[in-house]
Amino acid sequence: MSYAIVGFGKVGQALAHAFARKNIEITVASRRPPEALAPQARAIGPTVVAKSLRDALEADTIILAVPFEEHREVANALPSWKGKTVIDTMNALVPLEEVDGLPSSAFAAKAFTGASFVKGFNHLIAAKLAADPVVEGGHRVVFLSGDDEDAIAPVAALAKQLGFAPVKLGKLSEGGALVHARDRVWGQLIFQDLFKTEQ
Numbered sequence: 784m785s786y787a788i789v790g791f792g793k794v795g796q797a798l799a800h801a802f803a804r805k806n807i808e809i810t811v812a813s814r815r816p817p818e819a820l821a822p823q824a825r826a827i828g829p830t831v832v833a834k835s836l837r838d839a840l841e842a843d844t845i846i847l848a849v850p851f852e853e854h855r856e857v858a859n860a861l862p863s864w865k866g867k868t869v870i871d872t873m874n875a876l877v878p879l880e881e882v883d884g885l886p887s888s889a890f891a892a893k894a895f896t897g898a899s900f901v902k903g904f905n906h907l908i909a910a911k912l913a914a915d916p917v918v919e920g921g922h923r924v925v926f927l928s929g930d931d932e933d934a935i936a937p938v939a940a941l942a943k944q945l946g947f948a949p950v951k952l953g954k955l956s957e958g959g960a961l962v963h964a965r966d967r968v969w970g971q972l973i974f975q976d977l978f979k980t981e982q
């Protein structure tokens with residue numbers, strides 16, 4: 784399994800720390816060339832490797848950590864997303880009419896035709912996400928949701944590997960609504976920094 788983070792800002796770097804902590808190889812990319820990202824990637828850890836966006840998109844699993852309005856640009860960079868898993872960390876505080884009345888992740892998923900699309904790692908501010916998720920007596924919870932339930936299991940396995948305790952919320956418009964921003968209102972679980980004693 785290969786992993787890439789697209790978007791190397793606050794959330795992209797926070798998640799790169801999580802991979803580096805566990806010595807798992809992670810490619811990072813943005814619109815800038817890899818040379819521009821390499822010093823920061825190296826500073827996070829030796830398993831964090833900056834590549835071009837095109838090379839990063841060769842990974843099996845792509846973590847989307849770009850501003851919501853940029854997701855189409857990323858989607859258009861590949862002719863087909865079949866066989867890929869996309870993890871959507873984006874929050875979109877946009878009026879409902881801009882997302883056709885859908886949860887923002889369901890709207891974004893339409894651009895990644897064929898991909899297994901899972902929303903996750905989006906409910907905490909980046910600084911919390913960057914911190915070690917294993918504390919005395921617990922593992923930091925991350926919420927996972929998506930309309931393709933089968934897609935969630937491998938993402939939950941990754942979250943566990945990174946030290947988090949994944950909690951599956953189900954479909955985007957059901958349990959997933961709790962971690963969605965909708966028409967400028969945050970879902971009730973956003974910003975809730977929870978821990979479980981077991982993963």
Ligand SMILES: NC(=O)c1ccc[n+]([C@@H]2O[C@H](COP(=O)([O-])OP(=O)(O)OC[C@H]3O[C@@H](n4cnc5c(N)ncnc54)[C@H](OP(=O)(O)O)[C@@H]3O)[C@@H](O)[C@H]2O)c1
Pocket residue numbers: 789790791792793794795812813814815836847848849850851853856857872873874875904905906907908909910
């Ligand atoms: N900040 C938080 O605490 C937080 C928490 C939870 C969720 N989120 C969500 O996470 C996402 C990222 O937020 P952030 O705070 O990390 O943003 P950020 O610090 O502004 O970083 C965004 C990154 O995306 C890259 N980027 C922008 N357009 C791109 C494109 N078309 N293709 C490839 N890379 C592109 C930018 O780099 P280049 O300019 O070099 O391309 C930059 O590295 C957002 O959707 C946000 O809602 C943020």
